[in-house]
Amino acid sequence: MSFTRKYRADSQAFDLSRHNPADKSDVPDSKAERRAATETLSIELDRLQDILYGQNKHRLLIILQGMDTSGKDGTIRAVFRAADPLGMRVQAFKAPSEDEKARDYLWRIHQVVPKNGEIVIFNRSHYEDVLVPQVRGWIDEAEFKRRLRHINNFERMLAETGTTIVKIYLNISKEAQRERLQERIDRPEKNWKFNPGDIEDRKLWGSFMQTYQTVIAATDSDHAPWYIVPADSKSSRNVIIVNILLEHLKKLDLAYPEADTSGWPETVE
Numbered sequence: 001m002s003f004t005r006k007y008r009a010d011s012q013a014f015d016l017s018r019h020n021p022a023d024k025s026d027v028p029d030s031k032a033e034r035r036a037a038t039e040t041l042s043i044e045l046d047r048l049q050d051i052l053y054g055q056n057k058h059r060l061l062i063i064l065q066g067m068d069t070s071g072k073d074g075t076i077r078a079v080f081r082a083a084d085p086l087g088m089r090v091q092a093f094k095a096p097s098e099d100e101k102a103r104d105y106l107w108r109i110h111q112v113v114p115k116n117g118e119i120v121i122f123n124r125s126h127y128e129d130v131l132v133p134q135v136r137g138w139i140d141e142a143e144f145k146r147r148l149r150h151i152n153n154f155e156r157m158l159a160e161t162g163t164t165i166v167k168i169y170l171n172i173s174k175e176a177q178r179e180r181l182q183e184r185i186d187r188p189e190k191n192w193k194f195n196p197g198d199i200e201d202r203k204l205w206g207s208f209m210q211t212y213q214t215v216i217a218a219t220d221s222d223h224a225p226w227y228i229v230p231a232d233s234k235s236s237r238n239v240i241i242v243n244i245l246l247e248h249l250k251k252l253d254l255a256y257p258e259a260d261t262s263g264w265p266e267t268v269e
Contacts (some may be wrong), residue, residue, distance in 0.1 A: 007227040130215060156221070
């Protein structure tokens with residue numbers, strides 16, 4: 001089965017409500033099996049990452065988006081658990097600073113995209129600059145559409161200059177989010193994760209879902225595809241994502257660079 005085909009958002013007929021956040025139909029039955037599969041596949045991911053870094057030719061940008069508690073941090077920890085930090089970077093985006101707000105909203109994004117041989121994971125991304133302002137009513141419809149056009153053009157430029165883009169929406173249900181937020185309140189070791197602002201965003205769930213629907217449909221493309229990954233089950237989410245990433249990496253002409261061995265000694269004394 002092709003995971004990239006199964007979970008790809010169809011921009012021509014995309015309907016977020018038809019994607020089941022609890023779907024486990026294409027992963028092993030038990031949590032233990034799913035965790036084992038992710039561990040095994042993450043080793044293969046590390047192998048390909050090592051070639052990508054050594055070849056110093058391709059760039060991979062992974063964008064993780066989703067509602068609070070959908071598992072962006074957990075995905076990074078589980079999927080890249082075997083990866084060598086050399087050649088991989090995680091970039092988290094929070095509210096823009098005053099310095100960033102004094103420039104166009106893509107300025108802070110462009111300076112942290114991957115360079116040759118690098119995998120960069122965006123924990124949130126430039127999509128926050130269209131999702132949140134639209135839901136909060138900070139921009140009008142004309143500006144909303146302009147920003148969608150800006151993002152499409154920006155991603156096309158990245159793709160045409162050698163960056164493979166993989167965009168993943170972590171599709172969590174409102175009930176699963178409630179349980180995870182409650183856990184952050186109930187368990188002292190998770191209290192630090194709780195942000196009262198998450199409750200305010202939760203009150204706007206319907207608006208966020210409607211805006212995600214519009215944004216994903218408007219920005220899904222062959223050069224920057226969206227994947228809708230069920231995220232109610234953490235172990236299912238992880239095994240699906242690692243398979244999606246492996247499929248993309250295997251499409252690249254990855255090969256270790258050939259070294260010029262002329263003049264090398266036969267043995268090292």
